[in-house]
Amino acid sequence: MRQAGRYLPEYRAVRANYSFLELCRTPDAACEVTLQPVEILGVDAAILFSDILLICDSMGCPLVLDDGGPQFPTPVRTRADVDALIVPDPEEKLGYVMEAVRKIKRSLDGKVPLIGFSGAPWTLAAYMIEGKTSRSFEKAKALLLSDEKLAEALLSKITDSIILYLNAQLAAGAQALQIFDSWAGALSPEDYAKLGAPWIERVIAGLKRDPVNPQPVIVFGVETGELLAPLSRTGADVVGVDWRVPLSVARTRVGPKVALQGNLDPTSLFLPHDILAARVQHVLREAKAAGGGHIFNLGHGITPAAPVEAARALVEFVHRGLT
Amino acid sequence: MRQAGRYLPEYRAVRANYSFLELCRTPDAACEVTLQPVEILGVDAAILFSDILLICDSMGCPLVLDDGGPQFPTPVRTRADVDALIVPDPEEKLGYVMEAVRKIKRSLDGKVPLIGFSGAPWTLAAYMIEGKTSRSFEKAKALLLSDEKLAEALLSKITDSIILYLNAQLAAGAQALQIFDSWAGALSPEDYAKLGAPWIERVIAGLKRDPVNPQPVIVFGVETGELLAPLSRTGADVVGVDWRVPLSVARTRVGPKVALQGNLDPTSLFLPHDILAARVQHVLREAKAAGGGHIFNLGHGITPAAPVEAARALVEFVHRGLT
Numbered sequence: 001m002r003q004a005g006r007y008l009p010e011y012r013a014v015r016a017n018y019s020f021l022e023l024c025r026t027p028d029a030a031c032e033v034t035l036q037p038v039e040i041l042g043v044d045a046a047i048l049f050s051d052i053l054l055i056c057d058s059m060g061c062p063l064v065l066d067d068g069g070p071q072f073p074t075p076v077r078t079r080a081d082v083d084a085l086i087v088p089d090p091e092e093k094l095g096y097v098m099e100a101v102r103k104i105k106r107s108l109d110g111k112v113p114l115i116g117f118s119g120a121p122w123t124l125a126a127y128m129i130e131g132k133t134s135r136s137f138e139k140a141k142a143l144l145l146s147d148e149k150l151a152e153a154l155l156s157k158i159t160d161s162i163i164l165y166l167n168a169q170l171a172a173g174a175q176a177l178q179i180f181d182s183w184a185g186a187l188s189p190e191d192y193a194k195l196g197a198p199w200i201e202r203v204i205a206g207l208k209r210d211p212v213n214p215q216p217v218i219v220f221g222v223e224t225g226e227l228l229a230p231l232s233r234t235g236a237d238v239v240g241v242d243w244r245v246p247l248s249v250a251r252t253r254v255g256p257k258v259a260l261q262g263n264l265d266p267t268s269l270f271l272p273h274d275i276l277a278a279r280v281q282h283v284l285r286e287a288k289a290a291g292g293g294h295i296f297n298l299g300h301g302i303t304p305a306a307p308v309e310a311a312r313a314l315v316e317f318v319h320r321g322l323t
Numbered sequence: 324m325r326q327a328g329r330y331l332p333e334y335r336a337v338r339a340n341y342s343f344l345e346l347c348r349t350p351d352a353a354c355e356v357t358l359q360p361v362e363i364l365g366v367d368a369a370i371l372f373s374d375i376l377l378i379c380d381s382m383g384c385p386l387v388l389d390d391g392g393p394q395f396p397t398p399v400r401t402r403a404d405v406d407a408l409i410v411p412d413p414e415e416k417l418g419y420v421m422e423a424v425r426k427i428k429r430s431l432d433g434k435v436p437l438i439g440f441s442g443a444p445w446t447l448a449a450y451m452i453e454g455k456t457s458r459s460f461e462k463a464k465a466l467l468l469s470d471e472k473l474a475e476a477l478l479s480k481i482t483d484s485i486i487l488y489l490n491a492q493l494a495a496g497a498q499a500l501q502i503f504d505s506w507a508g509a510l511s512p513e514d515y516a517k518l519g520a521p522w523i524e525r526v527i528a529g530l531k532r533d534p535v536n537p538q539p540v541i542v543f544g545v546e547t548g549e550l551l552a553p554l555s556r557t558g559a560d561v562v563g564v565d566w567r568v569p570l571s572v573a574r575t576r577v578g579p580k581v582a583l584q585g586n587l588d589p590t591s592l593f594l595p596h597d598i599l600a601a602r603v604q605h606v607l608r609e610a611k612a613a614g615g616g617h618i619f620n621l622g623h624g625i626t627p628a629a630p631v632e633a634a635r636a637l638v639e640f641v642h643r644g645l646t
Binding site: 136137138139141142145146185188189190191223225226243244245246249265266267270271272275282299303305 | 459460461462464465468469508511512513514546548549566567568569572588589590593594595598605626628
């Protein structure tokens with residue numbers, strides 16, 4: 001999950017000097033907020049501060065971020081729109097991200113690993129077609145499910161762009177990668193088998209990872225209960241699980257080989273610390289019952305009103321382990 | 324699902340003369356829009372036009388509906404707030420609903436059955452505490468999960484109110500009841516076992532149904548993949564399934580005795596009719612594979628931009644059956 005954010009006063013202090021996009025595009029500032037959760041909370045990894053939609057902008061679909069959330073004023077709606085998109089050279093168009101990765105790596109100095117990331121093809125396509133966030137993504141589904149050739153062309157272009165982008169992050173020093181399929185849950189399993197999982201598989205197959213110590217790849221989405229099996233077959237090393245699916249159940253769907261990540265309900269941070277501690281124990285017990293690898297995490301992003309003290313206590317409870 | 328709505332020009336024409344709440348509170352108008360989908364689409368049942376939050380207002384938590392969605396300006400946040408709520412006499416406080424039920428029954432004249440409905444206790448509690456809709460319902464979860472006695476008191480009062488309300492709908496002539504736990508998916512299975520399912524069970528146990536031909540009870544929520552088993556044990560006759568869970572999978576969780584309802588992705592209405600027809604066939608095949616009872620429906624509510632022609636075609640495709 002993104003760890004830096006509005007719940008941190010230190011983040012808000014930096015953010016006061018930049019618009020959100022400026023913050024993403026200013027490597028020193030992006031570096032500073034990336035490091036904040038490591039220093040303030042004591043988490044075991046840093047996750048690059050950025051936005052999944054920057055790559056869409058660099059493909060030629062201009063991104064606007066204001067109080068109404070991310071928007072694409074010229075959404076992708078036709079084959080001509082798809083053909084006009086480019087597969088960008090990431091160093092040229094998103095060089096500030098790789099510069100941030102290099103700065104963060106130097107600052108971290110091996111203390112904790114740095115996780116790079118990208119949106120997944122379906123999620124990026126959904127945003128670019130819809131033009132804004134949505135509950136149902138009906139324009140995106142209507143277009144991609146009624147025109148297979150257009151879907152293939154758009155998802156191919158996005159996939160190629162993501163591969164170059166993630167490889168550039170790896171080359172800049174990212175030690176793990178997380179692929180966010182934020183809107184996976186908008187699709188039925190049948191549609192995800194066409195528009196979702198195969199494209200993530202293609203992204204992962206295209207990564208140039210260290211042959212000796214390959215950087216792990218995490219895939220994550222919410223409302224993915226019925227998609228855990230296909231997600232586990234994408235080549236990912238880790239599958240994120242939201243709080244709706246007990247880890248022991250997730251394990252039955254994912255099989256024994258892939259690690260699980262998650263899955264504390266983020267709203268647990270609003271509970272008294274004794275209850276929060278009990279909930280951490282519950283997740284750890286579930287992870288033990290599930291067997292295989294486990295990365296403790298929230299089951300979804302941390303919310304802006306979350307108390308920092310609770311986030312700090314959470315990290316401490318996790319570090320104590322199963323008692 | 325609610326069938327009347329903004330996608331119907333005939334609905335918009337009636338709605339132009341009333342605010343949404345006025346429409347709910349004017350039996351003649353509520354009757355008119357309830358009948359529209361039966362006449363225009365040819366569906367096999369009518370579902371009462373109303374709003375799940377009216378009962379909260381009648382309990383003493385004033386409801387405001389404007390362009391920002393439903394809001395409770397004085398949300399429930401303390402034990403004193405809970406104690407101030409009443410268990411309303413439905414004929415006194417919500418008499419217009421029962422009058423609408425009686426009018427609709429007379430107008431339908433046995434042509435198709437009429438389904439009454441209510442929100443489920445958790446969903447109503449979540450709204451009343453949060454004060455408005457939410458993605459995370461963090462205030463509601465924080466309050467109910469950190470204060471068990473308050474949770475018991477609030478959910479009991481809501482449950483008692485729902486029982487009286489649904490029994491009044493049955494007495495007025497409703498021939499089936501649907502309980503909407505719209506925010507079930509905000510809760511993990513562990514939390515749903517405390518705040519969700521047991522209270523629905525208590526509602527259903529409190530219903531005064533016809534001893535010879537008991538009116539069926541349908542429970543429905545979205546993002547309920549992991550909650551289908553507990554929902555099937557509430558005493559409900561039918562469990563609604565959203566489009567994320569194939570009906571054959573839902574059947575393995577629900578067991579053989581309870582019927583399934585659903586589960587076409589509502590955005591299918593935006594696809595060309597040949598694809599829509601194929602998707603109907605897919606649901607019907609899944610239902611056949613699942614075995615047991617099945618009520619064809621969308622997997623969630625119809626969206627305002629849905630083409631009426633597609634909704635009409637959908638009903639026709641379903642009536643043709645599995646080919």
